[in-house]
Amino acid sequence: MSSAIAEQNALSPTLPLVGTVLAVQANYYWVRLDTSSTTSQQNDASLTTLLCTRRTRLKKIGVAVMVGDRVEIEEPDWGGGRGAIAEVLPRESELDRPPIANANQIVLVFAVADPPLDPYQLTRFLIKAESTELDVCLCLNKSDLVSEEEIEEWRDCLAEWGYQPLFISIFSNTGLDELYQQLNNRITVLAGPSGVGKSSIINYLIPNVKVRVGEVSGKLSRGRHTTRHVELFELPGGGFLADTPGFNQPDLDCSPEELALYFPEIQKRLEVASCQFSDCLHRDEPNCAVRGDWERYDYYLELLEEAILYQEELHRQADPDAVLKLKTKGKGKSKYEPRLEAKKYRRTSRKTQQQKLQELYEEDTDI
Numbered sequence: 001m002s003s004a005i006a007e008q009n010a011l012s013p014t015l016p017l018v019g020t021v022l023a024v025q026a027n028y029y030w031v032r033l034d035t036s037s038t039t040s041q042q043n044d045a046s047l048t049t050l051l052c053t054r055r056t057r058l059k060k061i062g063v064a065v066m067v068g069d070r071v072e073i074e075e076p077d078w079g080g081g082r083g084a085i086a087e088v089l090p091r092e093s094e095l096d097r098p099p100i101a102n103a104n105q106i107v108l109v110f111a112v113a114d115p116p117l118d119p120y121q122l123t124r125f126l127i128k129a130e131s132t133e134l135d136v137c138l139c140l141n142k143s144d145l146v147s148e149e150e151i152e153e154w155r156d157c158l159a160e161w162g163y164q165p166l167f168i169s170i171f172s173n174t175g176l177d178e179l180y181q182q183l184n185n186r187i188t189v190l191a192g193p194s195g196v197g198k199s200s201i202i203n204y205l206i207p208n209v210k211v212r213v214g215e216v217s218g219k220l221s222r223g224r225h226t227t228r229h230v231e232l233f234e235l236p237g238g239g240f241l242a243d244t245p246g247f248n249q250p251d252l253d254c255s256p257e258e259l260a261l262y263f264p265e266i267q268k269r270l271e272v273a274s275c276q277f278s279d280c281l282h283r284d285e286p287n288c289a290v291r292g293d294w295e296r297y298d299y300y301l302e303l304l305e306e307a308i309l310y311q312e313e314l315h316r317q318a319d320p321d322a323v324l325k326l327k328t329k330g331k332g333k334s335k336y337e338p339r340l341e342a343k344k345y346r347r348t349s350r351k352t353q354q355q356k357l358q359e360l361y362e363e364d365t366d367i
């Protein structure tokens, strides 16, 4: 144990070491200790990031540890960079896909050009982001590729939708201070389609990110480290960024009633007026306060159809008696199975998702 930390622990032996889980690999957890848990001399990342196991007690009571979790560490071995997670502190938020605890906001990255900004695709991503109930910040990259006028047009259009986007450019170094302020001291999930510049943003904000990844591999010796896992990257000024491969397929999996919650335009209308029916879906019901001539109304209707089909499919799966088809198996055995109409509405169950994740971990780690 380093003398500074030994001294601190001797002075306050009951003070727990607290940190944030940066990555999970098989049964190991990378934990970045809070700087307040260590001393100012211990700010070197290699000394404040410990490779931890989870106490058997936590396993027994079924407490899982997620990336983003705040945890208490026992028995740190400073020389070997090891420790054990003794406690998981209560979560402020919990995302399912990607699995991240305590995220504060989603920064949704799109490009104004290359690839072209498609309002319908953007809407789908926004709905998905809003459905997490985290704060949503829209960040439009590659503003160097379009004229000032075009940027103003987008600004006006998106203001109508209820968003005040940050226009940035990694290439011409525009808007990056504002982006930095937005990320400071928070846990941010960075999401968006391929090719819009998410990796460029991470590399700009955290220039030494590859160094840190290298360190992780070094400590695990035989373990390979890949970005396929959810992982938090520490921002130099405080806060963490999560890059999320899992977020990049925005399936619409909300109920028809929920959908309206994720359109700021609808919420704005419902603040000043009410529909006649409390369960109005804002389609063709009489005296609807939402239906009307606003830009994304057609998108709303289209997504509503999708949400209705999705819900019907869920009901069919939950209640196989509703619609059954007789499936004949070998040796004359028959079995009733719920009828699945369209292939695209077949979803992987939570359990299957978890299994896939586990397989990924096992595939990626040789420990």
Ligand SMILES: Nc1nc2c(ncn2[C@@H]2O[C@H](COP(=O)(O)OP(=O)(O)OP(=O)(O)O)[C@@H](O)[C@H]2O)c(=O)[nH]1
Binding pocket: 141, 142, 143, 144, 145, 168, 169, 170, 171, 172, 193, 194, 195, 196, 197, 198, 199, 200, 201
């Ligand atoms: N003109 C312009 N090009 C940019 C800017 N930022 C990134 N690019 C380019 O856009 C392309 C895609 O950037 P990436 O950072 O790989 O995008 P990504 O979102 O991480 O893409 P995936 O890895 O596929 O998810 C690269 O060729 C970048 O050089 C920018 O501000 N302006």
Ligand SMILES: [Zn+2]
Binding pocket: 275, 276, 280, 281, 282, 283, 285, 287, 288, 289, 290, 291
């Ligand atoms: Zn209505």
